[in-house]
Amino acid sequence: MARNNNTDNRAVIIGLGRFGGSLAQALMEQGTEVLAIDAREKVVQQYADVVTHAAVADSTDIDALRQLGVHRSPRAVVSIGADLEASILTTSVLVDFGIPNIWAKGLSRQHAKILDRVGAHHLVLPEHDMGERVAHLVMGRMLDYIEFEDDYTLVKTAAPAEAVGRPLGDSQLRTRYGITVVSIKRRGEGFTYATADTIVRPDDLLIVAGKSHDTERFAETT
Numbered sequence: 001m002a003r004n005n006n007t008d009n010r011a012v013i014i015g016l017g018r019f020g021g022s023l024a025q026a027l028m029e030q031g032t033e034v035l036a037i038d039a040r041e042k043v044v045q046q047y048a049d050v051v052t053h054a055a056v057a058d059s060t061d062i063d064a065l066r067q068l069g070v071h072r073s074p075r076a077v078v079s080i081g082a083d084l085e086a087s088i089l090t091t092s093v094l095v096d097f098g099i100p101n102i103w104a105k106g107l108s109r110q111h112a113k114i115l116d117r118v119g120a121h122h123l124v125l126p127e128h129d130m131g132e133r134v135a136h137l138v139m140g141r142m143l144d145y146i147e148f149e150d151d152y153t154l155v156k157t158a159a160p161a162e163a164v165g166r167p168l169g170d171s172q173l174r175t176r177y178g179i180t181v182v183s184i185k186r187r188g189e190g191f192t193y194a195t196a197d198t199i200v201r202p203d204d205l206l207i208v209a210g211k212s213h214d215t216e217r218f219a220e221t222t
Contacts, residue, residue: 009033012076013051014059014090016043019105019126020079024051035068039086059090071097078104078120088114095119141219143205147212154182155215158222159204169196177218179210 009032013024016038024036024047034051038044039058047054057064059080070076076094080087084107091104095118104120106112112123129147144156163171168181181194185205194206208215 008074012073015080017081075101157219160221163200178214183207
């Protein structure tokens with residue numbers, strides 16, 4: 001019987017550069033069973049004691065990946081570095097295997113478009129995404145910034161003066177800015193869900209959701 005993808009904690013990481021290596025370690029720390037693959041023997045040796053299993057293999061070789069059991073994994077990440085051809089071919093092999101969740105690292109937007117057309121389910125552009133995120137933090141009033149699909153973002157920011165001392169339902173922030181206050185953190189306390197009756201205090205931190213331009217406009221008022 002096939003194992004449920006939500007409960008099967010296996011993951012395959014193909015490519016052990018800075019991104020792939022860091023991801024493999026982070027997944028291991030979360031309790032994930034990680035199979036790490038790279039064509040470079042020296043690199044694989046560095047992770048032999050870090051991950052569940054590390055193997056030297058040509059990731060474009062279907063038979064080699066089958067022997068390692070890659071085709072049975074519920075999720076895989078293609079994090080190959082500068083070899084665009086290997087990245088694309090490897091992603092294609094994983095798609096042919098029918099792996100239900102495939103993440104692929106793009107080196108550029110053009111590369112990411114090709115990976116998308118090949119069949120990758122999720123695209124990652126680490127340098128571009130991090131650069132964009134840091135730009136928002138450096139130039140804006142945001143304390144943290146996460147962007148999702150369709151230009152949707154979550155932002156952590158201070159409470160604006162216009163909302164302080166009033167229930168959220170009375171402040172009409174959603175009407176004015178097109179955003180939703182999802183959660184509030186008070187000093188010395190954890191995050192709690194925000195409701196229409198939540199009264200905002202001067203030192204509150206807000207988690208706000210909405211379209212990027214709306215959350216940016218709201219953050220500038222704080």
